[in-house]
Amino acid sequence: MTFKKAEWPRKLRSTEWFGGTSRDHIYHRSWMKNQGLPADLFDGRPVIGICNTWSELTPCNAHLRDLAQRVKHGIYEAGGLPVEFPVFSPGESTLRPTAMMYRNLCAMDVEEALRANPIDGVVLLVGCDKTTPALLMGAASVDIPAIAVSGGPMLNGxxxxxxxxxxxxxxxxxxxxxxxxxxxxxxxxxxQSMSRSPGSCNTMGTASTMASMAEALGMALSGNAAIPAVDSRRRVMAHLSGRRIVDMVKDDLKPSDIMTREAFENAIRTNGAIGGSTNAVIHLLAIAGRVGIDLTLDDWDRLGRDVPTIVNLMPSGKYLMEEFFYAGGLPVVIKRLGEAGLLNRDAITVSGAAIWDEVKDTRNWNEDVILPVDRALTPHGGIAVLKGNLAPNGAVLKPSAASPELLQHRGRAVVFEDIDDYKAKINDESLDIDATCIMVMKNCGPRGYPGMAEVGNMGLPPKVLRTGVRDMVRISDARMSGTAYGTVVLHTTPEAAVGGPLAIVRTGDMIELDVPNRRLHLDVSDEEIATRLAAWAPPVEKPAGGYARLFHDHVQGADTGADFDFLKGHRGKDVGRDSH
Incomplete structure (x- = not known):
């Protein structure tokens, strides 16, 4: 199956700016020519934006300027006019209070830049965790032809x-x-050995997971996800993507044609097979909301529950992204899903072909890295969605990163009111806690932190660690780094800061975690929960103004993607009248 191409030539968006002899057309063209652009570049050829998240404050993306040049080569070869522009770059390792707070800001930047400028198609240069979902969200809302190019992972440490x-x-x-x-x-x-080359995380953390999600959604060329940042083939991928976006514009192949419900189902199952980050849940829900696909937490549980985790990478397994690439990368995983009947084979990718046609001839070059199904890390991977009186709207857990013996556990709650309370108490030798307890942290969700930081994988108390214990059940409304591990319940919704049941949990309450039966239960009567909630008061004051106030007032829950309420949905490429 292939995409039905549009007739060519046809009128492009950019001709509204450049395609005529009026005063306004000359105004737009003449200013562009001060960059030394020949007149024939404005002869009706596609204008291709290169949306670059390069920043020296985003170490994972600090090499993207070189990739942008490679993209330009491909665009010129295919007969397009490349125009590179920057957008806000939320750097995971440096940004406070958390990069997640600024994902939506970056998505807004992308959306408005695409809609307001003479761009017919766009190459999305992504890498660090939030840049991939943010750029896909922004591009989806505008719905002009778009293709993602990832910066690639670091070499092994x-x-x-x-x-x-x-x-x-x-x-x-x-x-x-x-x-x-x-x-x-x-x-x-x-x-000194942790970060020895340019690129993003070399584990199956959020950056590598989201690169894999972009490929599984069909929004990147096959093989894009795993090529190391410093491998020459990463430059080739950028070059080929530059060529391809010009043809996508000619064919009018848009994100809405690619990111269908079938594509999201493929991505969810792929996430289970690779042992992907729990952060993918929030990001795919947000992207789906921009396209207008009704994706829910229940879809995540239903689709991923019986998918075996076959990629043997940290944090769930042994190896790193470099070995994953040498073994054949994501195409091998997608092929395995297709062979198991777990792939919508006809889903279209940016290539214009069906995803199955892209992967059906791939080979696995290392079955210790990409495991056979009968040797899977876990036969039931994916993301477990838990519900109950402690999480009426759902919470998530990553089984492949959890301790099997803790997946069914009942324990006494030890409660931390927020991250500061946790930091103040966790190293106190007098803290009344042992390995059977369940650690609970509140007020770290989208509004509570604010921004929903990656603090859900709370470090264990030293007094417990010294006994040899390395995992305990932990529950919060926070997120967890995709590089982290443990029996950690995350994204508990509604979050504590808006009055979810998590807000009224007290130290000493008993909590039951039952992952096989998807249950998260607070052993407190309904009447007592109602009494506690009636006495509850919001712990977080509204920010005085600025983006923090906008975020507080409009961010939605983790169960729907933590997007802004006014950004959900597809708004299209139309722009207002020329101001000149």
């Missing part, structure tokens, strides 16, 4: 003969320090 996975090793070593099994000097020595 190595320390004393062992692989060092970005993020994952950080959490492991931090816990080892508290347990007394690693020294501070060793930790500092290991730091």
């Amino acid at each position: 190595w320390f004393r003969g062992e692989r060092v996975g970005s993020g994952t090793a950080l959490w492991q070593m931090s816990e080892a320090i508290k347990a007394g099994t690693m020294t501070s000097d060793e930790f500092l020595e290991a730091e």
Whole structure:
């Protein structure tokens, strides 16, 4: 199956700016020519935007200027006019209070830049966690032809003969320090080996997960997700994507043609197979909301529940993205899904062909990295969606990163009112906590933090770590880094800051976690819950103004993607009248 192409030539958006001899057309063209552009570049050829999230404050994306040049080569070769422009770049490792607070701001930037400028199609240069969903969200709302090019993962880290996975090793070593099994000097020595090349996380963290989601959705060329940032084939991918976007404009192949319900189903199942980040849940829900697809948490549970996790990568497994690429990358995984009857084979990709046609001839070059189904890391991967009186609208857990013996557990709650309360208490030797307890943290959701930071994988108390325990059940309305691991219940909705039941949990309450039966239950009577909620008062004051106030007033719950209420839906490419 292939996409039905539009007739060519046809009138392009950019001709409204450049295609005529009026005063206004000359005004637009003449100013563009001060960059040294020949007149024949404005002869009706497609104008292709290169939406670049390059920033030295976003280390994962600091090499994207080079990729932009490669994209330009491809665009020129295919007969287009490339125009590169910057958008806000939410850097995961540096931005406070959390990059998630600014994903929607970046998406707004992208949407308005595309709609207001003479752009016929766009190449989305993405990398760091929030840049991929933000650019896909913005492009989906405008719905002009778009293709994603990821910056690619870093090379493997190595320390004393062992692989060092970005993020994952950080959490492991931090816990080892508290347990007394690693020294501070060793930790500092290991730091030098963690990030040894340009690129994003080399684990199956959120950046690599979202690169995989872009490919599984059909919004990137096949093979895009796993090529290391410094591999010459990453530049080739950028070059080919530049060529391809020109043809996509000619064919009028748009995000709404590609990101169908079938495509989202493919992405959800792919996430289960790769052991992808829980952050993908929020981001795909938000992207679907921009396209107008009614995607829900129940879809995540239904579609991913019986998908085996076959990619043996940290944080769920052993290897890193470099080995994943050498083994064949995401096309091999998608082929496996197709062979198992878990793929909508006819879903169209940016290539114009069906996704199955893109992957059917791929081979697996390392079955210890991409495992056979009978040796899967877990036979039931995906994302578990939990519901109950503690999470009426749902919460999520990643089974492949959890301890099997804790997936059914009843324990006494030890409650932290917010992240500051957690930090103040967690190292206190007098804290009344043991390995059977359930750690609960409130007020870290979209409004509560604000922004819903990646603090859900709370570090364990040192007194417990010293006993040899490395995992406990943890529950919050926060997120967790895609590089993290553990039996961690996240995205509990409604969040505590808006009066969800999580807000009234008290230390000493008993909580039951039952992942096989998808249950999260607070052992408190309905009457007592109602009494506590009636006495509850919002703990978070509204910000005085600025973007923080906009965020507070309009952000929606994690269960629908934490997008702004006024941004959901498809608004199209139409722009107001020329002001000249």
